[in-house]
Amino acid sequence: MKAADFAYEKPVDLASALDLLNDEDRDIQLLAGGQSLMPMMNFRLAQPELLIDLNGVDELNFIEEEGEVITIGAMARYSQLQASPIISQHVPLFTLALPHIAHAAVRNRGTIGGSVALADPAAEMPALLIALGATITVISKSAEREISARDFFIGIYETALGNGELVKSVTVPKAKKDNVYGFYELTRRHGDYAMAGVAIAAGSIDPVSDLKIVLFSVSDKPRRLKDAEAVLDGKDLDNADAHASVKRALTKFEFQGDLNADAKTKQHLAGVVIKRTLEGMV
Amino acid sequence: MGQTENITLTVNDEQVTESVPVRLNLVDFLRNNLGLTGSHVGCEHGVCGACTLEVDGVMVRGCLMLAVQADGSSITTIEGLGENQRAADLQDAFKRNNSLQCGYCTPGMMASALEYVETIRNPDRDAIREHLSGNYCRCTGYQSIVDAVLEVVEERAKR
């Protein structure tokens, strides 16, 4: 099908984009990579009255290193992140996960800001950001605020973004010497949305400290497996006890099924992805 | 009729200026307005890869970009690749290996394969499969396509 008609604007700077967005009367969509929005428009699941194309706003496309953090503009594309030496040096979890986000031609257009704003429960990026303890900077015509990834993702396609606000950038801490990361997902075809996946970050692993296990595509949003994190803290990662405590924690986790698999299958798959990831980390 | 915009772009080394409705997507513009029917349309939601083509040096989904967004850019379609010989060895390898049957997927497959042999160049079947994972083929079973790409990667490495 073809997209329904809309009005189109392509602002050349952030201030004009925010001016256009500051309009409560019209149904507005921002066009970033278009890799999720265009399909929704072609299916007529989205029929915005006004489309604001962010591809002319160069201020939103950057990858910057400053002190202990890396800040990434909303319009940075996945392919740019993959090619960036700053990312490969300081954000190893991104390097592990990026090849699994969609296919090469989609990564050439899709942006980090679009993925964050969309908040698809099956998407990798929100889970990575929670695992890294990232901060998301959002901006409107009148104010700018920072929201932790933990609080930003609220539910299925639901975020803390308010009216007139857009995602400006994402800030992640640089990896330190002892930090260890893991990522794994199960898909029907490489690059498709995962049936279940996990991103794991550890302050250190011998012994384990500051562990974050973030499951995605198994619930309404990426969620931490806190019960298992607590049990594993201070221990050795890859042993029978660890796997048993993960299994126990999974029985208390609230799984949600989708078109791919029901909740029970998701629970099983979550156990598989965590086991494989932990094995890869030690 | 809704909003229209004038766009000027380069398509297969020729400059084109047209007025387009803003809701028109890039692959429909190329097919219907310019008669370049080599790029195919399968799903219109980014999944099948039949519409994959080159915009400013990178491969993208023609169904997920608006024609108006291509203003000022340079596009190469399968017709352009046929003329400029950049993919001549790949085309030969596809023929030799029977890497196409109905041909519906071939223009998009060729675009993705060309990106691989020009920029990734890793002579590894798994890596080739991963790169082509966004292009569906319902005829060949992929094996012969991977054979062709691998052959070209190896031949180009010798040059």
Ligand SMILES: Cc1cc2nc3c(=O)[nH]c(=O)nc-3n(C[C@H](O)[C@H](O)[C@H](O)COP(=O)(O)OP(=O)(O)OC[C@H]3O[C@@H](n4cnc5c(N)ncnc54)[C@H](O)[C@@H]3O)c2cc1C
């Ligand atoms: C075949 C295929 C497979 C895919 N597989 C995966 C996958 O495995 N994993 C995955 O995560 N994704 C996948 N995707 C989706 C892809 O990653 C998208 O690029 C991404 O989800 C959205 O980014 P975008 O830049 O394309 O955003 P768009 O599609 O342009 O926008 C998405 C939404 O976010 C809003 N938005 C965009 N930018 C901003 C901003 N700065 N501030 C506020 N709102 C904004 C838009 O208004 C829209 O509502 C796939 C897509 C395709 C076509």
Ligand code: FES
């Ligand atoms: S028609 Fe564009 S990906 Fe299928």
Ligand code: FES
């Ligand atoms: S040759 Fe028929 S779909 Fe690929």
